[in-house]
Amino acid sequence: MKNIILYTDGACSGNPGKGGWGAILKYNDHEKVLSGGEESTTNNRMELTAVIKGLEALKESCDVQIYSDSAYVVNSFLQNWITAWQKNNWKTSSKKDVLNVDLWKKLVELTHKHSVQWFKVKGHADNELNNRCDKLARAEIEKFNKSTT
Numbered sequence: 001m002k003n004i005i006l007y008t009d010g011a012c013s014g015n016p017g018k019g020g021w022g023a024i025l026k027y028n029d030h031e032k033v034l035s036g037g038e039e040s041t042t043n044n045r046m047e048l049t050a051v052i053k054g055l056e057a058l059k060e061s062c063d064v065q066i067y068s069d070s071a072y073v074v075n076s077f078l079q080n081w082i083t084a085w086q087k088n089n090w091k092t093s094s095k096k097d098v099l100n101v102d103l104w105k106k107l108v109e110l111t112h113k114h115s116v117q118w119f120k121v122k123g124h125a126d127n128e129l130n131n132r133c134d135k136l137a138r139a140e141i142e143k144f145n146k147s148t149t
C-alpha cells in the first residue's frame with residue numbers, strides 16, 4: 001500500500017461566512033495541491049471538507065497520515081467521539097444532533113477505504129505544509145471577496 005501524507009486546513013471569514021479549504025498530498029517526491037471554497041459555510045465545515053477532498057483524491061486504498069490543526073476533526077477520531085456519535089444515532093453525549101453530520105458520514109466512509117492515522121499539529125506555527133494549506137484556504141476566501149467588489 002502507498003504511504004501518503006495529507007495536510008489539511010480550513011478557514012472562514014465570519015462564522016458562518018465565506019470559507020476556504022486547502023489540502024496537500026505527498027507521496028514520495030510527488031505533491032498534489034487542492035483547494036476550494038464555499039460562499040456561506042463554517043470553519044468546521046471547511047476543516048472537514050479539506051480532509052474529505054484530500055482522501056477523495058486518492059484513487060486506491062492507501063496508508064494515510066493526516067495532519068490537521070483542527071482539534072474538532074482530529075479529536076473526533078483520536079478520542080473516539082465519532083464511534084460514540086454513530087452508536088447514539090448521530091447524537092452527542094448531551095443528546096443533541098451532531099453538527100455537520102453529512103460531512104462526518106462521508107469522512108467515516110472514506111476512512112474505511114484507507115488505513116488512517118491522525119495527527120494534530122499546531123496551527124499558525126512553524127509547520128510549512130500546514131501554513132501552505134492555511135494560505136490556500138485564505139486565498140479561496142479572497143476569491144469570494146474579489147467577486148463581490
